[in-house]
Amino acid sequence: MLTFKVLSLLLRYPSEEIHAALGEMPAVLEEEQLVPAPRQKALFALIEELQGMDVIAAQERYGELFDRGRKLSLHIFEHTHGESRDRGPAMVQLMSNYQECGFELAARELPDYVPLVLEFLAERPLEEAMEMLGEAMPVLTLVAARLHERGSRYAAVLDALESIAGAPEAADELRRKAAEEGPDEAIINMDKIWEEEAITFTHESALEGCGNKGAATTLEQPVQWDIGLRPTTPAPGSNR
Template sequence: MTETAWQVQSLLLGYPDAHLLGLRPVLRESVATLPAPLGTPLEVFLNHVDATSPTELAASYVATFDHRKRFSPYLTYFVHGDTRKRGMALLRFKNTYRAAGLVLDEGELPDHVSVVLEFAAISPTGRTLLEEHRAGLELLRLGLREASSPWAPVLDSVSATLSPLRGLDRETIAGLAAQGPPEEEVGLTPYLMPREGAR
């Protein structure tokens, strides 16, 4: 069931295009099979999607995830910011995917939360990546919840699939929240996935 949740979460955290909107009946069927801690938050978000015009939903997505670094959907950003260390972290993601036979589309960074969730749905290694970046996921979840974002319940569902937070995790999250990510600006283009076919 966790794999089903990750697949649905992956889709709901992607850009709300016509393809995604057309999948709503199938997504609702999948959500109905999930236990309440995973499924109820996703149902809340799907209800929001049904009640919102496609144009408004798309504009809200862009305003949330593309224009505000606090809500960055890129998991390595919370720890490394736009630094060379983030570049190496992206390379590790890339190599992990390659080892599992997954190739991403050109221009798609491998640490986008939707990509990681999709990978987790098909490979046990994906759970490891999610757990390793739990602090970033939690910061994103808390930020969205504080902003009353409609996407916050989706992150609540993601959190419910992972191990309970421990003391050290909470300290890490508090430290990242207080300090923010490093700010050394570097280009990330070399770490984009090459064109080798769709995933």
């Protein structure tokens, strides 16, 4: 689905190439109709805003928004595992899943980077893509809520993903958390964080998932992105 590719490009660091492709994106979204019309309208507003900006200005804004601190990080495991030891094995599991599906990373980027995940989903059957995206929605909904709190149109991209996969059960709690939380401690303590040791990624086993390359299969062991938040009262009919 090219819609996932469009959403991936919109969440990437702005470049001349991406800026040149902005004019083609609305037609893709309208043709595939994977994103509902109201969500499309918000995406069109983001696209128009980016088209009206100088690329350097867009890059500076992007860096200030996503590359400072952790609350708006586009690396999913930043939110699920932080700097814990579990983050390394999770990275290796996800990388193994990509490789099992014939997806090799060419960019120097961690595999849990949301735009990379979306590129991967663009190459998978829609049912499988929605299953994997659904696992990531607690993180994406939280980041979207934080973007809304900052008045950023980038929230439209994550809102569009929620409209595809459905809102997580804890959506209201996540949005309340975003509205009530204080400043990003990672920005306040930036100097201390830079002094911390980098994580070493090692793991004993590989995630079994896609099987034969290109096969339209679903994951036997879906990647678990959940950040541990659940609604106080389970949704009607929920088996979780």
